[in-house]
Amino acid sequence: MRAGRLGAAVGLGAAAAVPLLGLDRYTMRLLDLGFVFVLLTAGFNFTLGYAGQLSLAHVGFFALGAYGVGLLTTGGVAGFWPALGLSVAGCVGAALVLGVPTVKLRTHYLALATLSFDEIVRLVLTSWKAVTRGTDGVLGIPPPSLLGWPVRGDGRWYYLLLAVTAALLWLAHRIGASRWGAAFAAMRQAEVAAEAMGVDTVRLKTLALALSAAYAAVAGGLYASLSTFISPEFFNIDLLVSTLAMLLIGGAGTVLGPVVGGLGLTFLPEWLRGVERYYMLAYGLGIVALITLFPAGIVGLAARLGRRPAVLAAPAARIVEPLPPAGSVAPAGVPLLAVRALTVRFGGLVAVDGLDFAVEAGRVHGLIGPNGAGKTTVINVLTGLYRPTAGSVVLGGRSLVGLAPHAVTRLGVARTFQTIRLFPAMSALANVMVAGQCHATTHLGHAVAGRAARREREALEAEARALLAWLGLDARADDPAGSLAHGQQRLLEIARALATRPRLLCLDEPAAGLTHGERAALVERLRALRERAVTLLVVEHNMPFIMQLCDTITVLDFGRKIAEGSPAAVRDDAAVVEAYLGSPLARA
Amino acid sequence: MTGLAMGCIYALLALGFVLILNASGAINFAQGDLVMVGGFVVVWLGADLGLPWYAGLALAPLAMAALGVLLERLAFRPLRGKPFVTVFISTIGFGIVLRNLALLLWGPSPRSLPGLFRPDVLRLGPAVVSTQHLFIVGATVALLVGLQAFFVHTRTGIWMRAAAQDEETARLLGVRTGRTMVLTFVLSSLLAGLAGFLLAPVFFVYPDLGHLLVLKLFIAVVIGGFGSIPGAILGGLFLGLVEVLAAAYVSSLYKDVIAFAVLMAFLFFKPEGFLGEAIRDKV
Numbered sequence: 001m002r003a004g005r006l007g008a009a010v011g012l013g014a015a016a017a018v019p020l021l022g023l024d025r026y027t028m029r030l031l032d033l034g035f036v037f038v039l040l041t042a043g044f045n046f047t048l049g050y051a052g053q054l055s056l057a058h059v060g061f062f063a064l065g066a067y068g069v070g071l072l073t074t075g076g077v078a079g080f081w082p083a084l085g086l087s088v089a090g091c092v093g094a095a096l097v098l099g100v101p102t103v104k105l106r107t108h109y110l111a112l113a114t115l116s117f118d119e120i121v122r123l124v125l126t127s128w129k130a131v132t133r134g135t136d137g138v139l140g141i142p143p144p145s146l147l148g149w150p151v152r153g154d155g156r157w158y159y160l161l162l163a164v165t166a167a168l169l170w171l172a173h174r175i176g177a178s179r180w181g182a183a184f185a186a187m188r189q190a191e192v193a194a195e196a197m198g199v200d201t202v203r204l205k206t207l208a209l210a211l212s213a214a215y216a217a218v219a220g221g222l223y224a225s226l227s228t229f230i231s232p233e234f235f236n237i238d239l240l241v242s243t244l245a246m247l248l249i250g251g252a253g254t255v256l257g258p259v260v261g262g263l264g265l266t267f268l269p270e271w272l273r274g275v276e277r278y279y280m281l282a283y284g285l286g287i288v289a290l291i292t293l294f295p296a297g298i299v300g301l302a303a304r305l306g307r308r309p310a311v312l313a314a315p316a317a318r319i320v321e322p323l324p325p326a327g328s329v330a331p332a333g334v335p336l337l338a339v340r341a342l343t344v345r346f347g348g349l350v351a352v353d354g355l356d357f358a359v360e361a362g363r364v365h366g367l368i369g370p371n372g373a374g375k376t377t378v379i380n381v382l383t384g385l386y387r388p389t390a391g392s393v394v395l396g397g398r399s400l401v402g403l404a405p406h407a408v409t410r411l412g413v414a415r416t417f418q419t420i421r422l423f424p425a426m427s428a429l430a431n432v433m434v435a436g437q438c439h440a441t442t443h444l445g446h447a448v449a450g451r452a453a454r455r456e457r458e459a460l461e462a463e464a465r466a467l468l469a470w471l472g473l474d475a476r477a478d479d480p481a482g483s484l485a486h487g488q489q490r491l492l493e494i495a496r497a498l499a500t501r502p503r504l505l506c507l508d509e510p511a512a513g514l515t516h517g518e519r520a521a522l523v524e525r526l527r528a529l530r531e532r533a534v535t536l537l538v539v540e541h542n543m544p545f546i547m548q549l550c551d552t553i554t555v556l557d558f559g560r561k562i563a564e565g566s567p568a569a570v571r572d573d574a575a576v577v578e579a580y581l582g583s584p585l586a587r588a
Numbered sequence: 589m590t591g592l593a594m595g596c597i598y599a600l601l602a603l604g605f606v607l608i609l610n611a612s613g614a615i616n617f618a619q620g621d622l623v624m625v626g627g628f629v630v631v632w633l634g635a636d637l638g639l640p641w642y643a644g645l646a647l648a649p650l651a652m653a654a655l656g657v658l659l660e661r662l663a664f665r666p667l668r669g670k671p672f673v674t675v676f677i678s679t680i681g682f683g684i685v686l687r688n689l690a691l692l693l694w695g696p697s698p699r700s701l702p703g704l705f706r707p708d709v710l711r712l713g714p715a716v717v718s719t720q721h722l723f724i725v726g727a728t729v730a731l732l733v734g735l736q737a738f739f740v741h742t743r744t745g746i747w748m749r750a751a752a753q754d755e756e757t758a759r760l761l762g763v764r765t766g767r768t769m770v771l772t773f774v775l776s777s778l779l780a781g782l783a784g785f786l787l788a789p790v791f792f793v794y795p796d797l798g799h800l801l802v803l804k805l806f807i808a809v810v811i812g813g814f815g816s817i818p819g820a821i822l823g824g825l826f827l828g829l830v831e832v833l834a835a836a837y838v839s840s841l842y843k844d845v846i847a848f849a850v851l852m853a854f855l856f857f858k859p860e861g862f863l864g865e866a867i868r869d870k871v
Contacts, residue, residue, distance in 0.1 A: 054673060101856040107672070108615060108814060112806050113855040116848040119803060123845045237799050241680050248677050281692065284684030291677045292666045 008170075015162055019155045028154040030266055035161035036223045038262035041246045042165075042172055043215025049253035050176065051208035052188030054107060056240055057098060057114040060121040061091045061213040063235035065220025067125060070138035070230050080144035084221040088214050095213035099206040118240060125232040137231025141224050157226060164222065168215060171448060173255045175211075178447030179437045179457065184208070186423045186434040188253075193421035196383055198409040198438025198500050207444075249290045251297025260298050336361040336535050337382070337413075337504055342391035344377050344559075351377040353559035355391070359504065359552075364526065364536040366546045366567075369556035370579055375539040376418060378556075379506045382537070383415045384408035395504065410438055414502035416493040418509045418539075424482030428473060428492050431481050432464035433457075435499035467495045471525060487518040494525075498534070505529070506537045511545045523549050547571065555579070593721035593790070595828025596728035597783050601801060602808040602820035603735075604779035610815055611752040611772040612664055614675040618683035620802030622659075622777055626652055626784025627793035628690055631699045648785065649778055655686075656777030660770050683798060690795040698792035724786045731782065732821065748772060807851040813861030822862055 018031070040062055047055040068087030072078045078086065102113050125132045132138075143151045144160070151160050175181060186194040187201050195201045224230050242265060250261020272282045294301050335358040344352040352374040359365040367375050380386040382393060384405035393400045400408050414435075423431050437460060446453040468474045471491045476484055481492060490510055497505055510526075511519050519542070526536060526549055540546045546553065547567040555563040555570055557579040563570050570576055605619045629651050633644040663678040710717050739745040751758040751768040759765045784793070791797075804827060812823025827847065834846040854861060 048673070101852075105855060105859065109810070109855055109859050112810055113852055115803070115806070116851050116855075120845055120848050120852075123842075123848070127841050127845070237803070241684070244673075245677055245680065248673060278688075278692070280688040281685055284681050284686075284688060287681030287684065288663055288678050291674055291681065295667065295670045295674045 012162075012166055015166075016159070019158050025154055028158060030270065031263075032154070032157050032161050032226055033223075034263040034266035035165045036219050036226065037243070037246060037266055038165050038258050039168060039219035039222070040216055041243050041250070041258035041262045042169060043212040043219065044243050044247050045172065045252060045258050046208045046211040046215070048247060049257065050181070050184040050188075051205055052184075053205055053208065054111040055102065055114045055209060055212070056111055056244070057095070057102075057117050057209065058212050058216040058243065059235055059240045060114075060118040061095065061216035062220040062223070062239070063118075063121050063125060063232070064091050064094065065217030066224040066230050066235070067132065067138070067220075068217070069221035070141045070224040071131070073142050073225070074138055074140060080142065080221075080225055084144075084218065087221050088217040091213040091217035092210050095210045096206065099209045102209075103202050103205050115237075115240070118235070118237075122232050122235050125235070132232070135231060135233070137229055138224070139229050141228045141230070143225055143228075151225075161222065161226075164218065168218065169255060169259070174448050175444070176255060178444075178453060179433075179440060179442070179460075180204070180207070180444065180447060182426070182430060182434050183437065185426055185430075189423040189425055190421045192385070192405075193417065193423065194434070195405040196385070196409060196415055196417075197435035197496060198406045199434065200404070200406045202404070245287050245291075248297055249287070249294065251294075251299030251301075251303075254297070254299040254303065257297050257299040264298075335359065336396055337537070338392075338394045339378075339382075340392045340394075342378070342381065342393065343389045344374070344381060344386060345389045351559055352381070352388075352556075355556070355559065355561055357554045357561060357564065359535060359537055361503075361535050362530065362533060363551040364530055364538060364549055366550035366553040367537060367539045367556065368541075368543075368546060368553060368570075369562075372558075373556040373579075374559040375556055376508055377559075379415060379508050379537070379539060382408075382504075382506060383413055406438070409500050409502075412501070412503035413506065414497035414500045414504075415506040416490070416497050416508055416510060418512065420486075420489050420493060422481040422489060422492060422496070425480055427478050428468060428481050428484065428495075429461065429464055429477040431492060432467055432496050432499045433460045435496045436460045436464055438500045464495075464499060467498055468492075471495050472521075487514050490514060491522070498529075502534060504535045504537060506539075508539050509541065510538065511540055511542045519545055589715075589717050589721050589725075591829040591832030592825065593718075593724040593828070594831065595825035596724050597787050597824075598804055598808045598827050599821040599824030600728060600731070600779050600783040600786070601805045602812065602824045603817065604776035604783075605805055605809060606815060606817055606820040607752075607772050607776045607779075609809075610817075611748070611769055612668075612675075614664060614672060614679070616659075616776070617676060617679040617802060618659060618663070618686060618798070619776070619780060619805060620800070621683040621686040621798030622652070622655065622780035623784045623787065623801050624793060624795065624797040625655065625686055625690060626781035627701075627788045627791075627797070628694050628699070628784070629781070630785045630788050631701050631793055632694060634701055635699070648781060652777045652781035653774045656774040657770055659777065660773040664769075664773070683802075687795045687798060694795075696795060698794040699788075700792050701788035718790075720789050724790070727782070727786060731779075744768075744771065748775075804847070807847055809861075810851055810859075811854050811861050813863035816861070816863040819861055819863035826862075 019028070040058060044058045047053045047058070065087045068090060069080065069083045072083035072086065073080055077083070098117060102110060105113055126134055128134075145151065146160065149156070151157055176184075183194065183199045183204055186197070186199060187204055191201060246261035246265045247258060248261070249265065250259070251257030268286060269280070269283050272286070337359040339355060339357050342352055342355040343350070355374075355378065367378060369375055377386065381388050382400065384400065384403050384407065388401060395411060395413060398411060400411070400413070403411070423434065426434070440456055440460070442453045442456050465474065465477060468477050471494060473488060473491055473495060476488060481489065484492060490513070494507070494510065511522060514522065523545065530536065538546065538549060550567055552565065553567055553570045554561055555573070555576050562575045562579055563573040565573075601619060601623055604622070605616055608614060608616045608619070626648070629648050630644065633639050633647060634641070639647070659679075659682055663682040664675065667675050667678055710719055710722065739749055747758070747763045748768045748771060750761070751763050751765045752772070755765050758768075787793070808823035808827045809820055810823070811826055812819030812821070830850055831843050831847055834843040838846060
């Protein structure tokens with residue numbers, strides 16, 4: 001951290017000294033232009049680098065920002081700064097509108113939808129001549145003024161752009177280092193799991209899009225004023241390609257990536273001038289070569305080479321009790337969860353068929369049945385991942401049907417996944433902390449400045465460490481989750497789910513792939529949980545495990561309930577035996 | 589008829605793109621540039637060098653095939669198993685190379701091939717039909733029939749399909765997947781060349797043409813259903829018709845805006861397109 005601050009100060013000092021070198025005007029202009037690209041790429045980094053979404057709409061927002069400033073200032077409507085403010089506000093508004101339909105789209109689809117947005121913006125700017133002056137473009141855009149001084153001349157422009165760029169990069173860094181940064185990383189690595197841990201992924205993606213629009217609009221407004229002339233052709237697909245190359249070659253998801261890529265690719269054609277008329281050819285080959293050599297980007301590679309063992313601040317000494325104290329068991333007989341007439345159809349397939357069951361508070365409830373009986377589907381419905389075709393799901397008097405997974409989690413239903421879905425590149429501790437922030441109260445402003453965010457972070461970390469210790473994972477807290485052994489990963493899933501402070505914890509095959517010893521330890525921990533007012537709903541195939549653990553068992557077959565009762569009663573039930581082993585006739 | 593002819597060209601373009609997509613999982617941004625090069629090669633051989641048609645017929649495919657191999661070797665093979673954006677960038681780089689190569693070799697001015705046929709229009713009853721348009725439709729149909737036969741009846745075609753569906757299993761069963769991959773790129777590049785050849789007499793060829801085409805191609809592929817071969821053909825034809833109708837009944841100025849609006853509408857309301865598979869996350 002300290003080294004980072006020192007580095008930033010040295011870099012900023014060096015950058016501030018550049019105009020003293022007496023560079024020629026052309027180089028200074030290129031530097032100014034380079035800053036514009038750094039800003040634009042830093043905005044793009046929010047969507048592609050932070051959120052992991054290939055949204056390409058930043059070029060459209062860049063164009064809108066440039067035209068906003070260009071038209072408002074030349075039309076005499078507003079000065080530069082009010083015009084820039086209006087453009088940024090307009091672009092953020094447009095991003096919120098664009099976000100509504102695009103937020104559900106992924107990968108290629110998102111890329112194409114946002115690419116269409118860029119093209120529509122460009123085509124409208126070209127065709128709507130009455131307002132935009134079409135291909136003639138907007139001429140004579142005035143420079144901004146600061147405290148009555150017009151920003152003229154290379155030196156002043158340079159310092160203005162350096163200041164704006166440094167400020168916005170610092171902001172990007174703060175957001176990346178905050179709990180939103182952790183949530184972004186979690187969403188990037190395992191979106192469904194992040195949502196199930198209480199991360200509102202729709203909001204997070206919209207936030208990334210809005211931030212990228214704001215940065216692009218600032219870059220566009222500055223560009224319009226810097227170049228004094230804009231026309232629609234500049235905002236074409238070439239520009240998109242350049243920013244994409246800048247971000248990926250610089251290093252997506254890093255703060256410095258946009259700087260390296262933005263400045264580097266602005267100057268690359270200049271360095272290639274030596275090859276004269278082949279320089280654009282060399283530029284293309286350069287891009288192929290750079291991306292082949294550094295698929296993670298230059299900054300990404302440098303970070304990997306220079307990675308030290310993570311030196312985290314010593315854990316806050318205060319060990320917090322992660323769970324409600326023992327003895328606070330809810331009164332028996334009160335249903336915490338009530339499922340009525342639940343039916344889930346996928347096309348013609350009926351996965352769950354008119355299922356009724358209730359889970360009493362403070363109990364361990366098992367859900368068993370042969371493969372394809374609909375057990376995981378039930379958990380997916382309970383946690384908001386699937387919407388039931390019919391029926392009701394009520395938790396403590398509140399209907400859960402139709403709620404998004406993160407909303408269900410925040411109401412107190414957590415889950416683990418049958419196929420492990422951790423955030424593999426994040427440390428075990430960070431995995432748990434992401435889930436813990438589902439009850440966090442700080443807002444984005446706190447992340448930028450303020451102590452509240454740090455205090456909250458420390459509390460989260462203490463709680464997460466305590467949870468890891470409680471499950472025997474404290475020794476691996478700082479290792480990437482993906483490097484843990486299988487059994488430890490299962491435990492980490494449970495720790496992560498517990499961090500959301502659930503009332504009902506759904507475990508989807510928690511014992512799968514565990515050794516005998518690990519299984520016994522797991523039973524002991526889960527029984528201890530019951531003592532602490534966490535109600536459990538367990539799906540499992542391992543019979544000794546489930547018989548040992550559960551108070552009540554519901555048996556499903558082909559989506560229907562065929563038996564329910566105590567482990568002993570269920571074990572001797574004729575229908576259950578038949579479902580598992582076939583009819584007596586077939587066995588004979 | 590104009591719509592149908594443009595639709596056929598879009599369909600060829602989209603087809604080449606989908607072949608690569610299915611085989612390698614990669615978005616080939618240079619597909620439009622390949623068509624541009626194909627068009628220039630034809631104009632160059634036919635109009636500039638004045639070679640007889642049979643020489644052109646032999647040389648142009650050879651050049652396109654070589655380009656396909658080059659594309660696979662330079663922009664795809666070194667990045668296998670990398671995330672798709674990375675490959676996306678490298679094909680973008682390759683496209684920039686092609687565009688500037690075209691600029692160096694053939695200059696920036698739009699070129700066109702003189703019509704191949706005399707007379708250039710035919711009267712069929714009351715309707716007047718351009719011969720070149722008829723030729724485009726005929727050639728596309730013939731090619732599609734041929735491709736279908738190739739993929740269904742030849743061993744190489746079956747291997748290529750197998751490798752595209754499951755590379756690992758195909759390799760275990762003795763398919764040389766490295767070769768089928770190169771072949772896919774060659775085939776895709778040949779399709780692009782053919783599209784360029786058909787396009788050159790009715791459209792201008794210029795170095796930046798690739799951008800326009802690749803955007804059209806994306807629209808066609810999404811409308812048809814991402815990754816579906818019949819979908820790509822259907823999407824291409826549909827796009828051609830939409831454009832001609834939009835130009836005729838709404839405004840030729842806004843015909844591209846309408847094309848993109850149609851794309852967005854599909855993405856929002858029917859992202860799987862006409863023939864694609866429903867997109868669903870499985871847990």
